Amino acid sequence: MLRQQDVGHRIVVRRIVGIREGRPLFSDALGELVELSETHLTLATAQGQLRVPVAQVHRAKRVPPTRRPTAAAVVALERAADEAWPAPTRGRLGDWLLRSAEGWTGRANSALPIGDPDRPLAAAVDAVQRWYAELGQPALVNTPLPLAAPVGAELDARGWGTRPPTLVQTAPLPRLASASADEHCGTATDQGDARGAPTDTADPASGTPDAAARIDAAAGAPAGGSSAVVDLAATPSDEWLAIAAGRKGGLPEAARHVLSAVDQVRFAHVYADGTLVAIGRGTVTGQGRWLGLSLIEVLPVARRQGLARRVINELAGWGASGGATHAFLQVEQRNEAAVALYQRLGFVTHHTYLTRVAPDR
Template structure:
């Protein structure tokens, strides 16, 4: 049988669903184990979230992770994420993207090496370094893995360092579990087409300032919503949602709850409100990006059905 150590891993469950002519009938389910209690186990499957009573479980075991997504799937999601976080200063190097936003966030100030740079790899990285040097910025390269592993190997040889590993996590919107009923008098989640000054203040506090380029990154998306939860007249929880990738992907970012309002389920409520908006806008899947070392956030996203699609590293050029 399963143990708490199996939560977060892919499992297969054979359950008893009936009896025919004195013999049990079985049904199998495959998915990520997101919760295990004395009475039930809960799986996030490709068809949605299901609960299986422990009394019905005939056999259950951990199985190897699903196959890695194809290179095309990783590239498509990275490009949808770029649309959702658009740097105001941009250039192309073949298919590669060069991006700058006055240094505000690594995502908006890094090269994205997806596709063919139209020149040998060493020459492409030389061009990346020159482009950022001309802007007076340190050169950064966002390397989605395993897609950009050859780029990473060349950067290793050049002595580039790495920022912490980031998980790019996804969930089909249909598989995201509904939240518990909200207690009477709970503050509502508001969704606005533009960020309020209160919203921007929280974003500035989290990201260390808010230059003009940051406002472009946050707002220059055709389909975008800014979630807000007020309590006693004060903004205590925020989030941002975008729909990109030809309408498939709901991108979630800047999910933040002030310390005094945590452990009340507000982050989950913000995410579900944005998920409802994204689904109404035609999105079928959601993605977010979270540092692997942020174990609290990773645990929260697991309860909402998110699993890791791929990872990336932000690579940093050595000092000149």
């Protein structure tokens, strides 16, 4: 059977799905093990997240991985993502990062345990908890998998909670620009708009990666989206900030730092009749390689017009002009509609991470 050391690895599960003529019926599932408890195991499969009661598991084992990024590639992308969402208060434990932003968003208020913490693992976790306790904040740890699986095992032993898995997805910029252009020109599906779909952060109100990150994919003809103009600015307008504040449950001073304290950043604005109806944010980090997409949001009045894809296309062009070669975003795995849109645009999952939450004392 499986152990905590298997979390973050590819497994196959044969489960009992019924009984016929007195004999059990089986179904096999293949994917990455993202959670294992006494009662359930959770798989990240090609079809989405699958939660299987342990009582239904007939057999389960680890299998050889598919081609996956190297540990160095995961570290490099996580560092680029941290640069793109910079917390104003920071600390270090060896190579580990400690981040705080007045509680605004999960990733800006969590430890990133990649590399060597310069002390035994148990002592490192103790130090993380002390650092956040001194700030009066709950301790959070983001664990990229399978890279940080040993950290996850230590947190499991201490009773830390787990938020839903988040996918870190990437796409080559030429492919992304082509796909998003095709979509809003009508050669692909032109019926959906992202509702803030790159969930790069956690919603402070819900405690989970942004619950508003969904796709409005209902049928309906575009109504003017093809003629919309996307304006990219080096600073966000007051209207842009108001939309971001509404989505994220407020906008403290630390949030303004997170949004703007990046050398290369652009804020996308789309207006209709003088009203801001869609926004987005792009950054270039990771030594100029990575375009990071975040806060893609279309107001309800302007959905089903392809505006989110136009925002992504414009930001992709800006990133490419600055030398970036790839884009990344983060999206909650259970957000199936958003994942489907990004798949159409050429995104694939690079790795996953879990946000771990310290137990109440």
